[in-house]
Amino acid sequence: MDKQGNKTELGDSLLNRINAKRLLFVIAAGLGCSIFLHFAVQNFRQSKAALKDAKIELGSFKVVEPMIKYGFVMDTFMIQEQVIEENEFISDILTSYKVDYMDIEHMVTEYKEVFDVRTLRAGKPYTILNTDTTTAADYFIYEPSVYSYIVFDFKNKTVERIEHPIEKRIETASGVIETSLWNTMVDNGLSYELTAKMEDALAWSVDFHYIQKDDRFKLIYERHYIEGEPVGVGEIKGAYYKNFDNEYYAFYYENDKHSGFYDEEARPMKKAFLKSPVQYSRISSGFNLRRFHPVLKRRKAHLGTDYAAPRGTPIRAVADGVVTKRSRSRGNGNYVKIKHDKVYQTQYLHMNGFAKGVNVGTHVKQGQTIGYVGSTGLATGPHVCFRFWKNGRQVNHLRENLPPPESMPAVDIPLFNVVRDSLKTELDKIEFKHFRKVVENEVGVTADSLQTTNP
């Protein structure tokens, strides 16, 4: 037991020594480890931070693509973008960018066929490109419209006009009248340009002064795009208009002999007489044999139709003819009378003034401006009193059944019918867009996206 006890003692002390050694080792090892770990962790943290930094760098890194405009790498230039000021000449602009006056004069004369500097318009944008602003500008780029730009190259002393390639897409539009045609077009995001073109296409069939709530229209038209951006409305290809129970179709057709809008029977839409002498006007007083006269304060037959429009609005001849009177009287104010044929004459009263070149004996074309809306003579406000004479008697032109124009020659009709049928099929497929409701149409264009062409 004793031996064992000693042994135990010895063993214990040995064990203790070993343990102490071990402990030291463990401590040393542990210390080493922890130091190692400390550094390792620190290293890891650092590398993690470094990684983070790297990520930030990666995140903010952009692939720099050269900015190309007008065919130039813009990054290589100092760029000045301006607009033409009122009464500013090209020489004013260019001399301020140190371009030699003789160079300007030479280029303007030499290249006047390419670009006539007199067409420079206030408000239009231009760009000056320069590699060194202490010396003369390198390029002057003028953009008269979205369709083209003009480059003055002062190094090579050349002027060049570059047309943007136009992509023409066929699109559709439709609407249901709530209050007015204009409001309906605006509410559907359709442009003024498209409204005017629709009126032109249908002007001989639909009297846009008598449009009603629930009238509806559909259009197939060309839209112009430059670099994917819509820039304008091209030709209307087909139009449909429903007014009460009357349906009107207009199909654009063009061949070597004919061009214009035709109805379903291949008759030209263009009639001998326009429906009204003023576009975008409203009828303020109709033809009435028992009207109470607002100025004379008594009953007096109103033998004309009054179209109210802002002072200065152009008045158009409703048909081809010869001016027989260009005069002034107390009641009529300034007025013009036109003889169209043996049967019909028209008269336009209360003009603010006459159009240039309109005199007695002048041959005028349908749609030609003959004067401007005013309130001369007996008138309460600016309007045209439009008078329609048939065999020497004044009649209500809106009640006249004017002879329809003849259809195109029979030989041309089969080809026309092919175009008509395809357009009509497409028109009939279009669904009506209601007020404030944007519906995607079949070519995937929404009324919203059409809004961008609004001038």
Ligand SMILES: [Zn+2]
């Ligand atoms: Zn009148």
